[in-house]
Amino acid sequence: MSAPTTMDTLPTTVDESRTAFRSWLADQREDLEQFRTNGGDITHVFERLRALQRMLFESGWIRLGWPEEVGGLGGKPILRSIVGEELALAGYPPPFSFATQEVLGPAVAAFARPELASLVLPRLLRGDETWCQGFSEPGAGSDLASLRLKAVRVDDGWRVTGEKIWTSWAQFADRCVLLARTGAPDSAHRGISAFLLDMDTPGIEISPLRSMNGDEEFCSLYFGDALIPHNRLLGEVDGGWSVAMHVLAGERGAAAWQRQIWLRTRLNDLAIADGGATGAAVVGEALELLVGLRLLSRRTVRALSDGRPVGATTSLDKLAMSTAEKFLFDSVLAALGADVVFGGGDIAEEWRTDYLYSRASSIYGGAAEIQRNIIAERLLGLPR
Ligand SMILES: Cc1cc2nc3c(=O)[nH]c(=O)nc-3n(C[C@H](O)[C@H](O)[C@H](O)COP(=O)(O)OP(=O)(O)OC[C@H]3O[C@@H](n4cnc5c(N)ncnc54)[C@H](O)[C@@H]3O)c2cc1C
Incomplete structure (x- = not known):
């Protein structure tokens, strides 16, 4: 080359x-x-x-x-x-x-x-390494501030014990942005610290979990007294919530920008699939949702690029993204039906995988109900 x-x-x-x-x-x-x-x-x-x-x-x-x-x-x-x-x-x-x-x-x-x-x-x-995101735990997904994985300060760093779950592609990752409880058990978001952990640290067990599309994307991580050096702390001790919010702004905002690009290519594929079986009205509605998502997302990408705060508005992007993605792949199933469910070729396989993965779009990065709560309370000022 x-x-x-x-x-x-x-x-x-x-x-x-x-x-x-x-x-x-x-x-x-x-x-x-x-x-x-x-x-x-x-x-x-x-x-x-x-x-x-x-x-x-x-x-x-x-x-x-x-x-x-x-x-x-x-x-x-x-x-x-x-x-x-x-x-x-x-x-x-x-x-x-x-x-x-x-x-x-x-x-x-x-x-x-x-x-x-x-x-x-x-x-x-440069692609020399990949990273994963160690936030969720059994019992601490939507309610992330209740996480329990514990990091205790010792002379040469922090000793970590506990469990993470749904960590995407952890089996291939070189490092992990990890949230751990460093404050009292009931300190909620005020007692969490963030670390950049090397995944080959002794004391970490990684168990891949198979998801419904057949990929072993997720992993469970078990920490048995793993040592993280002091210089791997991100931000301040007990200041991990700010790191988490920074990550989530990227996950709900910048990642939605990348996703809408890919969704648009899949809409193009759907529009011509099976001799146009989907119909103009459905294609038009999917396009409308994707254009809306693109505009919202463009605003967020610009704000992040200028260093302006995005606050709760990324919840609009995330909700618009999962709405568009689910509509698109529901339309695929409606138009191509049996082929998506039973088809044996590469194209049917790809539609099937994408349909199944689209179900996750209203879960990862904060479930749709959580985004609605944030929009209602923080953007619209409605009572809790
Ligand atoms: C494809 C995929 C990849 C993921 N990758 C990662 C990763 O790399 N790293 C990571 O840390 N996590 C990852 N996750 C986990 C993801 O962040 C969590 O699944 C998500 O935050 C929801 O948490 P939970 O699964 O514990 O569900 P729960 O919090 O138990 O929620 C279950 C249901 O209850 C609803 N619910 C909960 N609380 C409320 C409330 N207060 N009001 C209304 N409804 C409520 C939720 O909306 C949801 O429908 C991934 C998930 C998926 C699907």
């Missing part, structure tokens, strides 16, 4: 970024061709996406908007918002762990000690 060309001059606007990235895509068409197929065994999928990620890193595209100290090229984060979109329009997958980068990366950049951030972030951006 020839070396990917690098940017001659840094773009300063989204339009400039888009135009320059399009021309890079055209120049690299031959080398990018290998990334068009995205099926197969998960280890191979990860390898392929990692290679694409590296190519985008070497050529600078996914370094846009990250500070130079952490391997970035500077400028505003919005400059890289077009990367996933243009890749999708050209028929390629999103960069490897793009969602993780936009969800966990900014929080680590904001809260880690500078020497830690400059060590780990370039590795994440």
Whole structure:
């Protein structure tokens, strides 16, 4: 493969970024061709996406908007918002762990000690490592502030005992953004600290769990006195709630931007599936929901890029995202029916997997009921 060309001059606007990235895509068409197929065994999928990620890193595209100290090229984060979109329009997958980068990366950049951030972030951006998010526990999902995994301060760091669940792709992850109870058991959100943990730390047991689409995406994590060094603390002791909120703003906001791009490509697939069996009215309604999501999400991505607070408004994005995603795949099931349920080919398999995964969209990142509660109480000022 020839070396990917690098940017001659840094773009300063989204339009400039888009135009320059399009021309890079055209120049690299031959080398990018290998990334068009995205099926197969998960280890191979990860390898392929990692290679694409590296190519985008070497050529600078996914370094846009990250500070130079952490391997970035500077400028505003919005400059890289077009990367996933243009890749999708050209028929390629999103960069490897793009969602993780936009969800966990900014929080680590904001809260880690500078020497830690400059060590780990370039590795994440280049696809050399992947990270996972250790928030949920049995009994502490929606009510995250009640989490019980305990971290006790000792001379050389923090000793951690307890359990996490639903940790996505933890079996492949090199590091984990972990929330632990460092205050009294009833200290709620005031007694939680955040850490960046190495997943090969002795004392962590990882058990993959199979979800209904057949993937072993989730894991249970068991901590038996695992030691986290002091320098892995993110933010302040007992200040982990701020880190969690930063992560959730990314998960409900920036990740929704990436998701709407992919949903739009699946709507295009649906519109032409089975000779247009879906019908214009349904396609039109799905498009309306996706355009609404895009506008909401664009506002959030711009605010995050400018460093403006997004507050509870990301709940609107998350709710709009799960509404659009479920409508789209309910429409797939209605239009393509038996083929989605029983079909044997690759296309039927892909619809089936995506339909099943769409059910999770109103659960991860905070369930739909929780988003409605936040919207009602914090945005509309309704009583609890
Ligand atoms: C695909 C997927 C990937 C995930 N990845 C991760 C990950 O990487 N890391 C991680 O930490 N977690 C992850 N999660 C877990 C996710 O964050 C939790 O599932 C979610 O927060 C809900 O928590 P719970 O499952 O404990 O459900 P519960 O909190 O027990 O909720 C069960 C039901 O009760 C409703 N409910 C609960 N409280 C209220 C209330 N006060 N008012 C109204 N309704 C309420 C909920 O809306 C929901 O419908 C993932 C989940 C999924 C589905």
